[in-house]
Amino acid sequence: MFFHIVLERNMLLHPRHFGPHLRDKLVAKLMKDVEGTCSGRHGFVVAITGVESVGKGMIRDGTGFVSFPVKYQCVVFRPFKGEVLEAVVTMVNKMGFFAEAGPVQIFVSNHLIPDDMEFQSGDIPNYTTSDGAIKIQKDTEVRLKLIGTRLDATEIFCIGTIKEDYLGVINDPGAAV
Amino acid sequence: MFLIKNEYFKGSQFLKAKYLMNCEVSLILDRKYEQLQQMSDDPSNQVSQVFEKSLQYVKRFSRYTNPDAVRQLCVLGNLCPLTVEEATLIVLSIKTRGRSHEDEDISKMLDDLNLIKKFE
Numbered sequence: 001m002f003f004h005i006v007l008e009r010n011m012l013l014h015p016r017h018f019g020p021h022l023r024d025k026l027v028a029k030l031m032k033d034v035e036g037t038c039s040g041r042h043g044f045v046v047a048i049t050g051v052e053s054v055g056k057g058m059i060r061d062g063t064g065f066v067s068f069p070v071k072y073q074c075v076v077f078r079p080f081k082g083e084v085l086e087a088v089v090t091m092v093n094k095m096g097f098f099a100e101a102g103p104v105q106i107f108v109s110n111h112l113i114p115d116d117m118e119f120q121s122g123d124i125p126n127y128t129t130s131d132g133a134i135k136i137q138k139d140t141e142v143r144l145k146l147i148g149t150r151l152d153a154t155e156i157f158c159i160g161t162i163k164e165d166y167l168g169v170i171n172d173p174g175a176a177v
Numbered sequence: 178m179f180l181i182k183n184e185y186f187k188g189s190q191f192l193k194a195k196y197l198m199n200c201e202v203s204l205i206l207d208r209k210y211e212q213l214q215q216m217s218d219d220p221s222n223q224v225s226q227v228f229e230k231s232l233q234y235v236k237r238f239s240r241y242t243n244p245d246a247v248r249q250l251c252v253l254g255n256l257c258p259l260t261v262e263e264a265t266l267i268v269l270s271i272k273t274r275g276r277s278h279e280d281e282d283i284s285k286m287l288d289d290l291n292l293i294k295k296f297e
Contacts, residue, residue: 002201003197004197035224035225036227038227045227046227047231049209075205077227088234102230102235103226103230
């Protein structure tokens with residue numbers, strides 16, 4: 001799910017940037033450093049929306065760098081265990097399928113796919129119900145529930161299920177209505 | 178934006194965090210993309226893959242595309258009106274635009290929202 005939170009970071013700035021545009025350079029460096037990164041605690045930082053405050057700079061002993069504590073607001077994407085969300089299928093194989101929800105990848109194992117869906121290999125590998133009514137293949141939109149999230153320092157990976165009520169395919173581009 | 182406490186989210190930063198709906202995120206990311214376009218000629222070079230993927234995702238799964246509708250939804254969520262009259266006064270277009278929305282439907286919707294509030 002997307003959140004809007006306030007984060008804080010100590011930015012190190014080289015003395016060559018000191019001058020009338022110090023603050024702009026600091027914000028630009030912040031955006032370059034932080035946007036697109038992922039932390040296990042906050043999730044993926046998608047975009048910085050604003051800088052709340054920039055504290056007083058402390059000169060580091062030994063080097064000439066100055067560290068500024070910066071408080072900034074940003075949009076983050078953080079998946080949680082038990083969350084139900086919609087994702088797009090990216091790959092299907094006989095172990096299950098991979099889906100993507102924004103920047104995070106989710107794996108749904110074939111044990112967590114309803115029993116009436118079978119894997120069909122071929123040009124377009126997919127999972128289909130026995131009557132062919134519902135199909136899960138690449139680019140299908142599915143609603144799944146996250147049953148586990150693994151948070152490293154720099155990466156998030158999730159496991160999901162579609163074996164519960166109201167989960168599964170939402171919109172199937174392959175099937176005819 | 179909704180500001181709700183929830184036992185799901187442990188960790189003090191998320192207690193004060195505001196949840197964002199996909200449509201709101203879509204508006205935010207669009208505005209950011211435009212800002213980048215104004216600043217340089219080739220914004221697609223500068224945005225990260227995370228940004229691109231998130232933008233594609235929210236655009237695909239946004240149920241509400243009209244920014245006014247998004248704002249009205251947030252207002253309803255923030256103010257939690259109890260009666261249909263209150264809701265129509267706050268958000269005029271419920272009555273005027275959707276003639277198909279019966280009063281019963283609107284009051285049912287408000288009851289659902291209130292239920293959610295009670296079970297916090």
